[in-house]
Amino acid sequence: MQPNILVIEDEQSIADVIVYNLQKEGFIVHWERDGRDGLLKAQTLIPDLCLLDLMLPGIDGLQICRLLKSDARTKAVPVMMLTARSGETDEIVGFNMGADDYVTKPFRVQPLMHRIKALLRRSDTAEAGKNLLELHGIEIDRTNHAVRYNGAELELTPTEFRMLWTLMSQPGRPFSRNELMETSRGEDANSLERTIDVHVRALRKKLGDTTDLIETVRGIGYRFARK
Amino acid sequence: MQPNILVIEDEQSIADVIVYNLQKEGFIVHWERDGRDGLLKAQTLIPDLCLLDLMLPGIDGLQICRLLKSDARTKAVPVMMLTARSGETDEIVGFNMGADDYVTKPFRVQPLMHRIKALLRRSDTAEAGKNLLELHGIEIDRTNHAVRYNGAELELTPTEFRMLWTLMSQPGRPFSRNELMETSRGEDANSLERTIDVHVRALRKKLGDTTDLIETVRGIGYRFARK
DNA sequence: CTTCGTTCTTAACCATTCATTAATCATCTC
DNA sequence: GAGATGATTAATGAATGGTTAAGAACGAAG
Incomplete structure (x- = not known):
């Protein structure tokens, strides 16, 4: 965590x-x-x-x-x-x-x-549960650093994990690419915007491409589907 | 109780x-x-x-x-x-x-x-009540400072012992290298990160390299397998 | 006090994984 | 259709972890 x-x-x-x-x-x-x-x-x-x-x-x-x-x-x-x-x-x-x-x-x-x-x-x-978020069958657990999707354990890289946490911590709220990068990397987050896209791509792939739980908000960034 | x-x-x-x-x-x-x-x-x-x-x-x-x-x-x-x-x-x-x-x-x-x-x-x-932990066939006993793996006694060094205890006290929860060092060496744990790796290596070797009971959590540290 | 053996730490090197980039393609909007 | 924005892929280099061996530190025994 x-x-x-x-x-x-x-x-x-x-x-x-x-x-x-x-x-x-x-x-x-x-x-x-x-x-x-x-x-x-x-x-x-x-x-x-x-x-x-x-x-x-x-x-x-x-x-x-x-x-x-x-x-x-x-x-x-x-x-x-x-x-x-x-x-x-x-x-x-x-x-x-x-x-x-x-x-x-x-x-x-x-x-x-x-x-x-x-x-x-x-x-x-x-406020127990602050280290565990669950939505749409995805469970992200910061204490154990584990992610389950419909029960199955997913293997995420550190950056993917932190990005997913950020997104899920405020479902429905879109994050700019910069915000996403900063919440996962801290201060010195200076990378190209495409970099974030690549991470999102990886996340989506691991979450199964079928239902897009991570939505693109054109011109803004990405958000986790609220419903 | x-x-x-x-x-x-x-x-x-x-x-x-x-x-x-x-x-x-x-x-x-x-x-x-x-x-x-x-x-x-x-x-x-x-x-x-x-x-x-x-x-x-x-x-x-x-x-x-x-x-x-x-x-x-x-x-x-x-x-x-x-x-x-x-x-x-x-x-x-x-x-x-x-x-x-x-x-x-x-x-x-x-x-x-x-x-x-x-x-x-x-x-x-x-700390308190429990001085004996058991999981996955490993039994660690603080009162007798003994570790058994499927019945067979293992010879661990003090540091290895404390690290294993820490890890097993909260299976599934990853510990940072710092945490691991602090719990086994006390406050002033001032060592390189590789040092911890070496101890983990030694532990893994003694536990038998086959099934990895001590899991690496990339970017975080190590944890004892929960299942 | 020295010697020996054990344990801990460090350093050096190797292996793997991950983050980032760049390049190309796809799609949306006006 | 043109420009902008996002998606996708593969390549690279950096970060991280694994491994080994050497020597420092410690403690016990002589």
Whole structure:
């Protein structure tokens, strides 16, 4: 299972450390340095966790957090706040704003990683089934990294697996090729659009070409059939 | 079976809520309000899980946790920390002290219950009750540090043994190389990825190369075959 | 303290699989 | 029908995993 983590942090040096370590832990990492961009990203990507700096250009972290928590789509995304100052109001307000946990700068990396994992674990069990999606006889299981189609196990490559997960996580919603690539590969997703087509082709083939569960939305991208 | 849960918490109001809800879930609940008493209780009772407040009269929670984890009898008891403030170093140390999970106050009851159950589930196979696992003719016995394959005793090195235990504790779930290394070597697992491959290779060889009980999950890690 | 044997790790190399690209064909839209 | 967009295929190169052997680290015994 490789959860998507969105990091919204303007300080390059801090972001670097965080991103590097998250990647080392096997997460797919997305980094936005501006508050507004971060919010937009969160709403399209719907990450598994959002790591959010309190002080940001654009909008400040609290605003973002509040907006995330009041939007039905992102309501369930656990938010970990990164606050510059320890103590006082900032922090307390952080919790009223709906942040699920927070860490004060300066922080050490290892504990931060632990807490991120703990937070993910927490939200996993809380809304059980977040690691298992099922629709149209397709079952995708992130815990066991397995896909079954009408009971039969399918062998997917890592990229295919992540793309299918993305598509199935929001059935009916079309994803641009870029979005698809980013949710499966993270930040540094710079490939030609045809590349994604090839992966879709492979997926369709493995799912059996008969019923097209992955639909093409001309001019936009692809989507998983809702019904 | 009704697991024993030891709650060490000095605030009456909080303890009430926790105890009430745990009982409602069918657990046998023990409550100590003082740190020192709690420690003694833990050592005599050996509960299936210990819910531990960070700030306590007597000894503080971290001390207790550390003592629990350094005592052979209570080493395996999963500890869930209850911390007053998030973000502080206190907490961060909490993980270094060996706590298995933690929750920050104020907490909501339902998620706490979920996480307690999750922690129990996790440690059922991994830690507490079970010291013997059996699957596909392989029998691994932690008390005697012995492995049998179709009756025949296998000679495994310590690392191989721990890795096999980890893998078999959750058949079907793939473990990243990092996870595998951490569970067999502890926190500071700092080795190349090939190192793990070498151990897997050795394990596979000893298990007989014919049927691959340890499966490779490309891009993720390894898992023990579920079926 | 040295020696020996075991176990763990590293490094180097090989094998396989996967992602990407490019090239060509098909289909849709205006 | 022309231009744009998507589908398909095969080729390549990069990423990933497998394997082996050598030597570092550790511990036990002399």
